[in-house]
Amino acid sequence: MDLIDGVKIKRLRVIPDERGRLMEMLRCDDDLFIKFGQAYITTAYPGVVKGWHYHKKQTDNFVVVKGMMKVVLYDSREDSPTKGAINEFFMGEHNPILLQIPPYVFHGFKCISETEAMVVNFPTEPYNYDDPDEFRVHPHDNDIPYDWARKDG
Template structure:
């Protein structure tokens, strides 16, 4: 596992009304800070990559469909430099993956339906200096 990457197995609580799934709480051991929450969609077979952040840590969960998430450690001083990790996230494997600064990441929608990904980054998006 890439140094600094953390995985949280998400618990789905179903009842007669539907399902509930907590993604990230401020009392979770992996919670760092709150920047914003956003969702993005990816169509079947489409790749969204590569992303690299110099300041923010991402917290990624897939709440509909399935994605194959790939990570690559680009930090030269890291004990896991150039290591690659892959995870399947989605309806049948509900996970939160925390991606540290300077780790390349991207995903492909591998389900037949559009994937919905929620990200809870530690920083607010800066439109003037993305």
């Protein structure tokens, strides 16, 4: 898959032993580390779509730590060499990756596991309650050429 310009992926290493497991997500000495704004979790119940939105300042760093999510990106940036591109990522317990999403790239996700899925995000900016850096469109009624329905076959 050709990645949208500015999007980066880091494969995460899971270290299991008889006590459990350890998985580092983002380190300050990673090549893709920019800066730390805050850390938070967001969840979705099975079949629920959360999206679409983008940020003007913030870069997101998503890791799905419970369940599975289909995370979808859409590049609507006029000056981008990948304008119009869509990327799908199946992330979570069965595919532990960190997905870095640059500013102005629309993104959303859908829980595709049988139980609630949980995303940890490490954005580069803290959330500004008075002036949120979040610009939304409806998940299904919009100009983004993507259908959230499951694709069999």
